Amino acid sequence: MSEPAVIWLEDCGGDCGPLVGGKALGLGALLREGLRVPAGFAVTTRAYRDHVDANRLAEDIGRLLRECDDSPAAQQRAAQEIRQLFEHSRVSAQLEDELLGAHERLCAGGVRGPRGDAGVAGSPWPVAVRSSATAEDLGEASFAGQQETYLWILGGEQVVRHVVRCWGSLFTPQAIAYRAHRNIAADDLAMGVIVQRMVPAEAAGVMLTIDPVTGDRSQIAIEGSFGLGAAVVGGEVTPDRFCVDKVVLEVRSRAIGAKTVAYRFDPAVQGTVREPVPPAQQHEPCVSDEEVLELARLGKRVERALGRPQDLEWAIGPGESGPREVFLLQARPETVWSQKQTTPLVPPNTSVMDRILHTLGAPGSAPPPRGI
């Protein structure tokens, strides 16, 4: 049986990593845990390869890359030309049908306006088109965010166009430089693309299910700001910062940042705009304590399901049961503390009495404490 061009996110699991890429795999895991992730599907690397083959792009791409030297200007130029190749390529009728069909199913669940209002009857649900890189290509997270993400795409035809455009973003100048440096051949490259319902976020941000400062696994750090997550991820605002105790699920600290800008959907331009946050609102928390706790509960579930501390992206926006539902947009393993060699808190074979004597300040009778 030939490999499919489209796989629904909830089916992204098991051995389909090379087909859909890491991000889709992570979202699939969340969905199978019953967690709220915006519905969507992955466009597979098979679709990419078929498309490249049908349009005979490999040859041209190979040529352009071979002709390109190490200079940033040349890489810039090559990137532009390759992306032009994609822009002018033709999507096969079969793939187009599959994408349009999947998109139609994706939008079938109802239509809601960008601010959670009833929306316009019959208008398509806005979607995000995001890359989902395969591990063979760019490795662990090092190029996260390098490929483009297209927000607020409306209508099936636009979706098809942006999938192709997203494929083209496999050849950004940075990616070209990186591969040249690592001697990665372009022939084997492929990319997964995720098409996912857009969450018109009222607030969004990131969450780490471990204390990033102390490595304390009993704490969760949450950062968030108004609007889409771009403001937090891009470091454009000082986000609100919450620390939550993972075990007892209590908010331990909250620092409310100055959130001067927010990315939101603007119906006038049919896309996202960066808009100032009114001064009176800038120092208001972007989420309630209850929402912080709900996020923490979700983070805890994901960590348990995936077996290690997680680095998550989240958004709060209108969903099926209310105007402020919590969605998870991305899950990836936390890498800093998780990869550290953990030394035991106590050296092997100490007795309780050894430890008590140490606690009582009798040095020499027990080992010194481990520095954190």
Added chain:
Amino acid sequence: MATTTGPSTGRFPSPFEIETPPGAEGWRDMYVPYLLFSEENREYEDNAFWIWDSMHLPEVQLPFETHANEGWIYAVSAVNSRIFAVPPSFGIAQRILNGYQFIALSTVTDPKEIEARAAVYAERAGYYYQHWDELFERWKVKAEKLITDMAALEIPERLPDLETEQFFYAHPGANSGQFLLKAYATLLQMDLTAWTYHFEMLNIGYAAYLNFFMFCRQAFPGITDQTLAHMLSGTETMYLRPDGELRKLARLAIDLGVADRVAAATDPNRTIAVLRADPKGREWVEALDAVRQPWFNLSNGNGLYHHHQSWNDDLRVPFKSMAGYIARLQRGESIDRPVKEINERKERITAEYRALLQSDEDRRAFDQNLGLAKTVATFIEDHAFIIHDWYHSVEWNKVREFGKFLVGVRFLDEVDDLFYLNRWEVPQALFEAVSAWASVTPSRGEHGYWKRFVTKRKGIVEALRSWTPPPALGPAPAESNDPIMLMLYGLTTEHIQTWLGAGDGRANELHGVAASAGRVTGTARVVRSVNELSQVQEGEILVCPLTEPSWSPIFATIKGAVSDIGGIMSHSAIISREYGLPAVVGTGSGTTTIKTGDTITVDGTSGTVTIHR
């Protein structure tokens, strides 16, 4: 390594520069000489670091009351220094200044000596840890016998004009006056015994607690004290029994149809008398009587002051609580403690922390540390009820019998005037009385000698009450990490630094121990004694000096709590957590800074109380 070492980082006032408050001149004469700062001992006293023991003794001590504190400080010291050889700690020195108690640690500084003591500690504490349950069972037997003996101590209200025939033919070779003197000596001896029992297993128990706490803090820097305490707290401890008995009695009152009369009682003793008159009522009163010993010995204080009273002394307190339970039952509400949920939560939390540990070795250490901490928890939770509440409720009333005797011989006007004489003056008065009785001659005492002391001292005590002690005296240590001070007083370097920096005028914000998580804003109700508890309105925030177990029913009606005194393991903290109320304890000055009617915010997560003015 211990509290009094390290270069000084600042200085609190010298004990020798503290002035006597106006009107309190002569206060030193009230107290026994060895409790005073003195010229003979100035070199030591001026260089030691003293903290005001506001946690145990927030009020002026009356002269007689020091006997209890001499007893416990002596006992805690001997256990550390001479019995278990706690490696870095000898004992505690105590001094009275302007009526308030200051304490200083005596620490071991020689590393060789610490090492030698560690070997002894390992051997001796190890023996106790190993035989804990058995030793605790034996402890309970002897402690309860002590209380029974104290209750049985006979103190005559007056001495006979002539010894009875019965007395004579028992040929004791003695006389009643002698027995009176002996009873007094016995009482003081029993007090000391109570305290040595109290500390017999306490410090080593705390060491096991601390060991578990420090391990968890190392593994989980963000873990809070309240979570740690929660993991160890029992749901069936003695302190929860009195309140549990009230719930049962409230239910029984409804079943027997006497609930309205119980709930309406303003004079409980009269209500009891009336209830005895009919069968249903009698059945209820018998059930009440069956639990008054020992459970109604619950004190409204820590037992260190003579005015700390138990439910048995003032039945209005338990009756008011029962009225509350009856009302809730009549409204169809449940009054059951969610024991199952509390236990399940505790199990879940413990299992989650364990699962977050990263190695088998760490999990093994966690299990061992927790196991020992849980073993000792039985004693730590129950010893206080037995000694502080039960024993001391009996003892203070027994002391009052000597007061009655001295009133009988016209040495004193009021029974409680005895507390204005110190522990060595009382036997003087007693001896004077029995010798006058024997010689059948007039005495100075009956001509106002002791009454003049009492009158003068009442004025002095009043003047001392208006004085507020500094939190500490002498050179501040660079570091404070003595395990005993940490466990008993929560004393840390940060605390000392805060004290040094105090007085920078942020009176609208108080800091204390974050005892029970959550944040609530509401109207403050300042309650200084148990008698004022009835003023508390539903939904108010309780502000009090201490919250003691007998106050626990009030927690069902308030929405937050602030106390002057107390730590993470104090009863108020435990009860607040159980009721899920935000609480900040140990603020030092909540009752003096906050006024009834103030709007305040209690942040039990950060330990802050904000007064909105």
